[in-house]
Amino acid sequence: xxxxxxxxxxxxxxxxxxxxxxxxxxxxxxxxxxxxxxxxxxxxxxxxxxxxxxxxxxxxxxxxxxxxxxxxxxxxxxxxxxxxxxxxxxxxxxxxxxxxxxxxxxxxxxxxxxxxxxxxxxxxxxxxxxxxxxxxxxxxxxxxxxxxxxxxxxxxxxxxxxxxxxxxxxxxxxxxxxxxxxxxxxxxxxxxxxxxxxxxxxxxxxxxxxxxxxxxxxxxxxxxxxxxxxxxxxxxxxxxxxxxxxxxxxxxxxxxxxxxxxxxxxxxxxxxxxxxxxxxxxxxxxx
Ligand code: HEM
Numbered sequence: 001x002x003x004x005x006x007x008x009x010x011x012x013x014x015x016x017x018x019x020x021x022x023x024x025x026x027x028x029x030x031x032x033x034x035x036x037x038x039x040x041x042x043x044x045x046x047x048x049x050x051x052x053x054x055x056x057x058x059x060x061x062x063x064x065x066x067x068x069x070x071x072x073x074x075x076x077x078x079x080x081x082x083x084x085x086x087x088x089x090x091x092x093x094x095x096x097x098x099x100x101x102x103x104x105x106x107x108x109x110x111x112x113x114x115x116x117x118x119x120x121x122x123x124x125x126x127x128x129x130x131x132x133x134x135x136x137x138x139x140x141x142x143x144x145x146x147x148x149x150x151x152x153x154x155x156x157x158x159x160x161x162x163x164x165x166x167x168x169x170x171x172x173x174x175x176x177x178x179x180x181x182x183x184x185x186x187x188x189x190x191x192x193x194x195x196x197x198x199x200x201x202x203x204x205x206x207x208x209x210x211x212x213x214x215x216x217x218x219x220x221x222x223x224x225x226x227x228x229x230x231x232x233x234x235x236x237x238x239x240x241x242x243x244x245x246x247x248x249x250x251x252x253x254x255x256x257x258x259x260x261x262x263x264x265x266x267x268x269x270x271x272x273x274x275x276x277x278x279x280x281x282x283x284x285x286x287x
Pocket of ligand 1: 240
């Protein structure tokens with residue numbers, strides 16, 4: 001229903017100066033589709049907000065509802081004058097979470113599955129760790145920090161297939177890097193994918209080696225690997241995403257051995273997130 005390639009084509013249409021004025025863009029096929037899809041997403045977010053509002057207005061004792069989460073906080077937030085967020089502001093927050101948390105994680109899971117298929121010996125090491133830490137049962141919160149090799153593996157997946165390949169910033173003040181000064185107001189792009197394949201930082205950067213991230217490796221500048229960005233606007237969902245990946249991959253290798261479909265060529269394509277151009281095909285064999 002809603003694809004990032006569509007957003008990308010919308011963005012490239014918007015790069016066409018003729019389509020800059022909304023009254024022209026809105027009349028094009030892409031413009032109409034853009035608004036149709038935006039409405040779909042907004043209705044989806046509105047339904048989530050509406051359902052939660054109803055729960056919050058009901059007596060908590062009478063519901064199954066246990067935790068205060070992000071949406072509750074946004075719904076209940078008030079400034080010093082007791083004024084809360086408008087419906088539009090709440091929806092903007094929900095939209096951000098939905099999209100920041102969905103395509104990124106699904107891209108990371110897809111590349112992890114592909115890599116497990118590519119490197120059967122690494123897959124066996126992951127399987128061995130899962131059997132040792134979790135066994136054949138469900139993954140419990142206590143297990144997560146014990147899945148150490150899996151964390152190295154996930155980081156190496158995110159290095160190899162930079163899930164968010166590029167991030168952008170608008171400079172509030174001039175910035176000097178290596179003697180070159182960029183003026184305030186400049187739009188800059190930080191190319192995470194290039195950073196992840198910088199041979200000055202990563203030896204044999206095309207080799208897939210989860211052990212790069214083990215404690216025994218020489219220390220690296222913490223800003224040399226920023227899959228979740230860094231600074232005040234870094235990813236809010238970082239820990240959640242890593243845990244989600246650990247749970248999904250554990251459950252997958254518990255049940256299946258993953259084999260690549262070698263007849264299918266997988267081509268990474270950096271869009272808003274790193275996507276496999278023609279998808280990824282694997283065989284799942286029951287263990
Ligand atoms: C593998 C999964 C993920 C990756 C690689 C990832 C990556 C990133 C990156 C690079 C940014 C910063 C963008 C920038 O600096 O311009 C970001 C921001 C953000 N992420 Fe994630 N993310 C992931 C999963 C999640 C999840 C699961 C959630 C929520 C449940 C989430 C919520 C957010 C939010 C709300 C922001 C915006 C923060 C802000 O602007 O202050 N992300 N993410």
